[in-house]
Amino acid sequence: MTHTLKQLEIPSTLRHDLQAVEDRIMHRVESQSALITAAGQHLVSSGGKRLRAMMVLLASQLGRYRLSDSLHAATAVELIHAASLVHDDLVDDADRRRGKVTVHAKWDQGVALMVGDYLFAVAAGEMALAPDPRVIQIFAESVMTISASELHPVMATLPTATALEQYYAKIGGKTAALFEAAAAAGMVCGGGSPEEIEAAARYGYDIGLAFQIVDDILDFVSTEETLGKPAGNDLREGTITLPLILAVKDHHEHPLVNLLDRYEQLSDAQVEQAISQVKQLGGIDQAIAEARSITQRGLAALDIFPPSAAKELLREIADYVLDRHF
Amino acid sequence: MTHTLKQLEIPSTLRHDLQAVEDRIMHRVESQSALITAAGQHLVSSGGKRLRAMMVLLASQLGRYRLSDSLHAATAVELIHAASLVHDDLVDDADRRRGKVTVHAKWDQGVALMVGDYLFAVAAGEMALAPDPRVIQIFAESVMTISASELHPVMATLPTATALEQYYAKIGGKTAALFEAAAAAGMVCGGGSPEEIEAAARYGYDIGLAFQIVDDILDFVSTEETLGKPAGNDLREGTITLPLILAVKDHHEHPLVNLLDRYEQLSDAQVEQAISQVKQLGGIDQAIAEARSITQRGLAALDIFPPSAAKELLREIADYVLDRHF
Numbered sequence: 001m002t003h004t005l006k007q008l009e010i011p012s013t014l015r016h017d018l019q020a021v022e023d024r025i026m027h028r029v030e031s032q033s034a035l036i037t038a039a040g041q042h043l044v045s046s047g048g049k050r051l052r053a054m055m056v057l058l059a060s061q062l063g064r065y066r067l068s069d070s071l072h073a074a075t076a077v078e079l080i081h082a083a084s085l086v087h088d089d090l091v092d093d094a095d096r097r098r099g100k101v102t103v104h105a106k107w108d109q110g111v112a113l114m115v116g117d118y119l120f121a122v123a124a125g126e127m128a129l130a131p132d133p134r135v136i137q138i139f140a141e142s143v144m145t146i147s148a149s150e151l152h153p154v155m156a157t158l159p160t161a162t163a164l165e166q167y168y169a170k171i172g173g174k175t176a177a178l179f180e181a182a183a184a185a186g187m188v189c190g191g192g193s194p195e196e197i198e199a200a201a202r203y204g205y206d207i208g209l210a211f212q213i214v215d216d217i218l219d220f221v222s223t224e225e226t227l228g229k230p231a232g233n234d235l236r237e238g239t240i241t242l243p244l245i246l247a248v249k250d251h252h253e254h255p256l257v258n259l260l261d262r263y264e265q266l267s268d269a270q271v272e273q274a275i276s277q278v279k280q281l282g283g284i285d286q287a288i289a290e291a292r293s294i295t296q297r298g299l300a301a302l303d304i305f306p307p308s309a310a311k312e313l314l315r316e317i318a319d320y321v322l323d324r325h326f
Numbered sequence: 327m328t329h330t331l332k333q334l335e336i337p338s339t340l341r342h343d344l345q346a347v348e349d350r351i352m353h354r355v356e357s358q359s360a361l362i363t364a365a366g367q368h369l370v371s372s373g374g375k376r377l378r379a380m381m382v383l384l385a386s387q388l389g390r391y392r393l394s395d396s397l398h399a400a401t402a403v404e405l406i407h408a409a410s411l412v413h414d415d416l417v418d419d420a421d422r423r424r425g426k427v428t429v430h431a432k433w434d435q436g437v438a439l440m441v442g443d444y445l446f447a448v449a450a451g452e453m454a455l456a457p458d459p460r461v462i463q464i465f466a467e468s469v470m471t472i473s474a475s476e477l478h479p480v481m482a483t484l485p486t487a488t489a490l491e492q493y494y495a496k497i498g499g500k501t502a503a504l505f506e507a508a509a510a511a512g513m514v515c516g517g518g519s520p521e522e523i524e525a526a527a528r529y530g531y532d533i534g535l536a537f538q539i540v541d542d543i544l545d546f547v548s549t550e551e552t553l554g555k556p557a558g559n560d561l562r563e564g565t566i567t568l569p570l571i572l573a574v575k576d577h578h579e580h581p582l583v584n585l586l587d588r589y590e591q592l593s594d595a596q597v598e599q600a601i602s603q604v605k606q607l608g609g610i611d612q613a614i615a616e617a618r619s620i621t622q623r624g625l626a627a628l629d630i631f632p633p634s635a636a637k638e639l640l641r642e643i644a645d646y647v648l649d650r651h652f
Contacts, residue, residue, distance in 0.1 A: 033474040087443060091436040110417040113439065114473040117413060117446065121469035124450045128462035136454035136462065143447035147440040148359040 008049070008320040014057065014313065017067050021053045024075045028122045039103050039115040043082045046100045051317065052077040052178060055207075056186035058317070059200045061310030062302075063190025069131045070189040076126040076139055077182045083119035084146050084178070086112050091150060135185045142181035149173020158257045163245050171212040172205070179208030199301045203314065206298025211321045213291040216241035220275050220284055232271040238263035242290065247283030254281070288322075295322055334375065334646040340383065340639070343393050347379045350401045354448045365429050365441040369408045372426045377643065378403040378504060381533075382512035384643070385526045387636030388628075389516025396515040398455040402465055403508045405452065409445035410472050410504070412438050417476060418563075461511045468507035475499020484583045489571050497538040498531070505534030525627045529640065532624025537647045539617040542567035546601050546610055558597040564589035568616065573609030580607070614648075621648055 010018070029040035053074040060070040088094075089102040090112045096102060104112035120143065127136040152170050183204025187197045219234045220243050234241050238260045248257050256277055259266075266274075278284065295318045305311050336344070355366035379400040386396040414420075415428040416438045422428060430438035446469070453462040478496050509530025513523045545560045546569050560567050564586045574583050582603055585592075592600075604610065621644045631637050 031470070031474055033477055035477045036474050084443075087439055091439055111477060113413055113417055114476045116443070117410075118470055118473040120443065120446050120450075121466045121473065124453070124469070125463055125466035127450070127454075128459045128466065133454045133459065137451055140447045140451035140454065143450070144357070144444055147444040147447065148357055148362050150440045151359055151361045151437060 008316060010054075011309070011313070014054070017057055017071075018050055018053060020067060020071060021050065021057075021074045021078065024071060024126075025078055028075065028079065028126065029119070031118065035107070035111060036115055036118050039107055039111050040082075040119060042100075042106065043086055043103055043115065043119070044078065046097070050078060051211075051321075052081055052182040054317065055179060055182040055204055055314075056189070058310045058314050059183040059186025059192075059204070060190035062200065062305050062308065062314075063187060063192045063196065065190055065310075070186060072126045072129040073135050073139075073182075073185040073189050076123040076130075076135075077178065077185065079119045079123035079126065080139060080143060081178060083116045083123065084143070086119070087116040088150065090116070130185070130189060132188050134188050138181045138185045138188065142177045145173045145177040149177070158240060158245065158248055158260075163240065164242075167240065167242055167245060168209070171209060171216075175212035175215075176205045176208030179211065180205035183207075195304065199304050202301035203298045206294050206301070207318055207321055210291045210295045210298070210318070213242050213287055213294070214321060214324065217243055217284060217287050217291070220278060232275050235260065235271050235274055236263065236266060242287040243278050243283035245283075246286040246290070247278040247281035249286075251281060256281075291322055334642060336380075337635070337639075340380070343383055343397075344376055344379060346393060346397060347376065347383075347400045347404065350397060350452075351404055354401065354405065354452065355445070357444065361433070361437060362441055362444050365433055365437050366408075366445060368426075368432065369412055369429055369441065369445070370404065372423070376404060377537075377647075378407055378508040380643065381505060381508040381530055381640075382515070384636045384640050385509045385512025385518075385530070386516035388526065388631050388634065388640075389513060389518045389522065391516055391636075395457045396512060398452045399461050399465075399508075399511040399515050402449040402452040402456075402461075403504065403511065405445045405449035406465060406469060407504060409442045409449065410469070412445070413442040414476065416442070456511070456515060458514050460514050464507045464511045464514065468503045471499045471503040475503070484566060484571065484574055484586075489566065490568075493566065493568055493571060494535070497535060497542075501538035501541075502531045502534030505537065506531035509533075521630065525630050528627035529624045532620050532627070533644055533647055536617045536621045536624070536644070539568050539613055539620070540647060540650065543569055543610060543613050543617070546604060558601050561586065561597050561600055562589065562592060568613040569604050569609035571609075572612040572616070573604040573607035575612075577607060582607075617648055 025044050026041070029037060029044055031037045031040065056074040056077055057065075057067075057070050085097065086103050089097055090104050090109060093104075094102055095105045102112070103115055123139070124136070127139055130136070149170060149172070152166075152173065180201050181204070184197050184201035187200035192200065216234065219231060219241065222231050235244075240260060244256065248254050251257075254277070256274060259270075259274055299315060299318055302311055302314060351370050352367070355363060355370055357363045357366065382400040382403055383391075383393075383396055411423065412429050415423060416430050416435060419430075420428055421431045428438070429441055449465070450462070453465055456462070475496060475498070478492075478499065506527045507530070510523050510527035513526035518526065542560065545557060545567065548557050556562075561570075566586060570582065574580050577583075580603070582600060585596075585600055625641060625644055628637055628640060
């Protein structure tokens, strides 16, 4: 595990196509309502690396690629991502995301709610421009999965045989479903066979799982400076994530097991101590190993494709997802 | 203005097709998440008369009708309607709708938010099954309009030259846009020409306007028993609607003009008095006249279609919308 910030090297042709997606997103966020436009731009401008759009484009490139065929699906996935984040932040009443103030905190809850709806609708309009109606089905199902997973019951106490299962179900819905949809939709746009679409979907799903596991690890190992919020945020909110689950897997009597029963009363010192304990018990290292293994499984799904620049970039995305910020 | 409750007579063939829509809605609301299923069923089971689905089916029947071609658009419009109501109630923090407890009051805000998102996504999946991708564009644009209109700035004080304009813009987005989309999508499914689609859209929009005007009139003339909430609700919430606008149109010095400046402090007696004054100044009668005139304009848009049973039913829907509950 290196502590350098790994950069994803994006070739200029892909960068050009991603810029077209970016332009399209900004164009589609413009509304006759000044408030929608402002809140929408605020939201999508903090959109990060556009990994999901990249996955659409690269999965298409495993097949028969034309930017005009894949542009709308790539735009749609980022709009869905933005819409789902703004509603997610509303449910969680989060004030900040990536260090930037959230829409409901900057404007109000009504604005956050309606901007989310607006962006979902724009995304639906975009999908309809994709060359294959299966793109709409794929994204519609991903949004159904994301919404339902947000209401997934809170996990029972640790350690349970089902804690791990519940964790994977939760992050599968919360994060992996949209990566899965991105890769599958991209392959559909690239004219893939059912087998190829399935392979791309499995790649996307696993990279999405790894992405969320790494996010959950970062919540333990980051500093406030790199994370944009204090470490141990999940513990403070009573959210059980993989490092904690794996830390107590073989230590059923450890105080960590019942720590989150009273998560609202945790002091900063207790959170710091818990983070140290999770590290000492190997929770972080084991979670990293899991993320690596899931990433390998995802990459293996791409074995059916011959070597290509796109396949190599999909591999680099997997490396990037694993190594970012460590 | 009669005070009998006018019934819409629905022929058995249409009733049969509406039942197919109903079955499809209930089927699509079922989710692996028990909570989504329960909240979704709660929501769509209070769905009223399915006027929007009816409009899809009947507009299709102006052209080349096959239930299998129109079923998905009819299902989608009711799902969109349900999704938009649950988010609307969340923004307004309304506890009841049609006398039934709202989703966020029965469960919580997170459930209301996610069930709305879920239903929007199901609707997108349904639209993708329609025989023409324009159906998706039409509904996507209607949801964009609905969301943006919810954020429309609150109206300036009365009387202003723009009060009427703002009112129509608001109810155009809030209510008419989805009726417009229903009729237009139905005509698309029926294989209509651009001119026919435009005519259906204009019919739907105007019936939608009339529908909302009548709703706003009912808020003045109904009893708690028929309305499911106390009369004068809009006044209590500071919402300026057509009866009030028209009541003070020629009475710029009347106390009603500034009544809503301090709407939060209105006593029950003051609301009752205001309702009486709006009636005395002819606000109700003029609003009814406006609704009738708009309905006539909408029906005139159907002149390009030859006489048919479907056209006759669309006329009866217009009558029903005007006369319900008066």
